[in-house]
Amino acid sequence: MKKQNFASLATIFFALVLTGCAASKGAYSGNIEDDRSGEAGLAPVSAGTAGKASSPGFVKSSTIDDERTSTDSLLQKRIIYFDYDKSAVRDEALPILHTHAEFLNNKGGAIGIVLGGHADNRGSNEYNLALGQRRANAVRDIFLSYGASANDIEAISFGEEQPRAQGDNESAWQENRRVEIRYTDE
Amino acid sequence: MxxxxxxxxxxxxxxxxxxxxxxxxxxxxxxxxxxxxxxxxxxxxxxxxxxxxxxxxxxxxxxxxxxxxxxxxxxxxxxxxxxxxxxxxxxxxxxxxxxxxxxxxxxxxxxxxxxxxxxxxxxxxxxxxxxxxxxxxxxxxxxxxxxxxxxSKAGIFHTKVAYVVRHEDGTNELKVADYDGHNRLVMLTSQDHIISPTWTANGNSLLYVSFEQNKPVIYQQSLLTGERSIVANFKGSNSAPAASPDNRTIAAALTEHGGLQQIYLLSGNRKARLRESKGIDTEPVFSPDSKHLAFISDESGSPQIYQFNLDDNKTRRLTFGSRYNVSPDYSAQGDVLTLVRRDENGDNISILDIRNGDTIPLTNTASTNSPSFAPNGDVISFIDDRNKKNLATVSVNGKVIVFWRDSEQGEIINPSWSPIKSDWF
Structure with a gap:
């Protein structure tokens, strides 16, 4: 319940910033790039003027000082890789996910986790977004099987929009088919 | 002679x-x-x-x-x-x-x-x-x-195309240009990706997905004032917006129920799930008469195109014989769809006759995506991955292919053809 309030507050805040931004620029005319000379267009809207919003619903702390900073901890492993067109989590990833789930459970809801699914760049942007979601959901379901609370987890997808590797070859594609684990206070 | x-x-x-x-x-x-x-x-x-x-x-x-x-x-x-x-x-x-x-x-x-x-x-x-x-x-x-x-049919020669440009330095721009690439207007700049731009039926605003909040969120932005608002920022992913021809409803693929992408109809504060699918449902698009939605679903095991009838709530599968059919868009008459169909060579922009299921490829380069019908149904815009800097159009008879560039280095993503007219063009 509390989280939902936070979420709507964050949304309203963001909307206000956007409205204020547009209002301060007056009537919109945009920039015409060619064909017409001497026309002083107004600047287009710039995304992210409200700053990088953290996932709504969780308070962001300034410093992290817990097991996550230990260099030999599995908590440092944040990327889970997948086969082509597959969303099955490989066995090798299970110890990593188990460690993260225990850590999350011990926090008792104070922080949450965002599982960001990613796809390679073959196919439509929208279908790839859905394939990334399928992978994020698969990882979330393993968290739930380890006793994590659904309220502490948001499974989202970036589709093909945040590649780790550039290029149209198998090694780049493999690098990009993944789920990234991010804590909401990071 | x-x-x-x-x-x-x-x-x-x-x-x-x-x-x-x-x-x-x-x-x-x-x-x-x-x-x-x-x-x-x-x-x-x-x-x-x-x-x-x-x-x-x-x-x-x-x-x-x-x-x-x-x-x-x-x-x-x-x-x-x-x-x-x-x-x-x-x-x-x-x-x-x-x-x-x-x-x-x-x-x-x-x-x-x-x-x-x-x-x-x-x-x-x-x-x-x-x-x-x-x-x-x-x-x-x-x-x-x-x-x-x-x-005796409408020309499209002062329509517009919306698209995203990805520049080499990582900047993304949401743009609107004349259909032939002139008079380019920047609507939004972002360091994060922007995808899936599409027009509202009155041609006065764009819907799109931006990742600037570190997750996919659907925005609507006015072309008259530049102001924008959030259409969908639910828990999970918000993607693939499409406006209805009567401007009252927005279809989108959401995951707020905790599962895979499913299509919802958003109208004011109301949100209704179109249907319950065991697979991914996404890329919805309204038919010109607002009575149907075409979309893709992989509930059969591979992405195929389906049509949902809003009168009787029945779903009909439209594509067969290929393991990959995505990105449908209706013609002005609503009797054919353009789509990307994968054959033994690769992905080609194709035309599907809804009445009899006949499918004809319009491209043969096996590397094309993002088809969008011009509002009179005579031409389709698309991207060919062999040269991502070009915006391409092909006539529906497949005979005339045209290219133009936004810049010498920027790649063009997801072109979307405007309606025939609006309050501002």
Whole structure:
């Protein structure tokens, strides 16, 4: 319940910033790039003027000082890789996910986790977004099987929009088919 | 013999044509376009990148219904039966001629006449007064008039295309341009990706997905004021927006129920799930009569196109015989869809006849995506991954392919064709 309030507050805040931004620029005319000379267009809207919003619903702390900073901890492993067109989590990833789930459970809801699914760049942007979601959901379901609370987890997808590797070859594609684990206070 | 002469002349014109923004390619094979000859207009000037007679010739050829031949002479003030007979003998069915006069300062008058060379009839003529910066618009208006007069259907020559540019430095721009790439307008700049731009039915705003909040969120942005608002920022992913033709409903793929992408209809504060699918449902698009939604689902094990009937809530699968069919978009008449279909070679823009399931590929490069129908159903915009800097269009008969670039380095993503008109263009 509390989280939902936070979420709507964050949304309203963001909307206000956007409205204020547009209002301060007056009537919109945009920039015409060619064909017409001497026309002083107004600047287009710039995304992210409200700053990088953290996932709504969780308070962001300034410093992290817990097991996550230990260099030999599995908590440092944040990327889970997948086969082509597959969303099955490989066995090798299970110890990593188990460690993260225990850590999350011990926090008792104070922080949450965002599982960001990613796809390679073959196919439509929208279908790839859905394939990334399928992978994020698969990882979330393993968290739930380890006793994590659904309220502490948001499974989202970036589709093909945040590649780790550039290029149209198998090694780049493999690098990009993944789920990234991010804590909401990071 | 007449046809041959016309072909030789056209080839010569191609060789000596000045550099243009549009790269027009005619594919080989049988094609019976309407041959229209376009004279240089007396007194015309290159005010915004091209002379009006070139703009008109390009417009008509891009449509796939005409083949325009430029004539380096002008008979606007001395049209004769001999001249029309000459055009007829060279295979021309119509002739356009005109004049442009600089009245004073920035004011010009363009006058033109359309002749039927088979009957020697003057079909029509008119004059337009304009300011120098509007010359392209005026030329496109002439093209629309010719199109509507000869074919009895709306021309698309002052429609717009929305698209995203990814620059080498990582900047993303959401842009709107004339359908031929001129008058480019930046709507949004972002360091994060923007995808899936699409128009509201009134042409006054865009819907799109931005990752600036570190997750996919759907925005709506006005083209009249530049202001934007959040359409969908639910828990999970918010993607693939589509506006209904009556401007009342937005369809989108959401995951707020905790599962895979499912299609929801958003209307005011109401949110209704279209159907419950075991697989991914996404890429919804409304039919022109608002009675159906086409979308993709992989509930069969691979992405296929389905049509949902909003009257009886029944779903019908439309694609078979290929393991990958995505990105549907309805034609203006609603009887065919364009889509990306994967065959043994790769992904090609195709046309699917909804009534009988027949599918025809329009491209053969096996690397194409993001098809979007022009609002009269005659042309489709798309991207070919072999050259991601080009925005491409193909006529629905597959005969005319055209390219233009936004910049020399930026890649173009997800073009979306505007409605036929709006309050601002």
């Amino acid at each position: 007449n046809r041959l002469t016309a072909l030789v002349i056209a080839f010569a014109l191609l060789l000596f044509a000045p550099a243009r923004a549009l790269d027009i390619q005619l594919t080989s094979g049988d094609w019976q376009p309407i041959n229209i000859f376009v004279e240089l207009f007396l007194g015309e000037e290159n005010l915004n990148g091209q002379i009006p007679s070139d703009i008109i010739a390009d417009d008509l050829t891009v449509s796939g219904n005409f083949r325009a031949y430029k004539e380096n002479q002008n008979h606007a003030n001395a049209m004769s039966a001999e001249r029309l007979g000459d055009i007829r003998n060279r295979g021309g069915e119509y002739l356009i001629t005109g004049t442009v006069n600089n009245k004073s300062g920035k004011q010009y008058t363009l006058s033109f006449t359309l002749y039927d060379t088979l009957t020697n009839d003057k079909i029509g003529s008119y004059s337009i007064v304009f300011n120098n910066e509007n010359q392209r618009l005026v030329a496109h208006n002439v093209s629309n008039w010719i199109y509507e007069t000869i074919l």
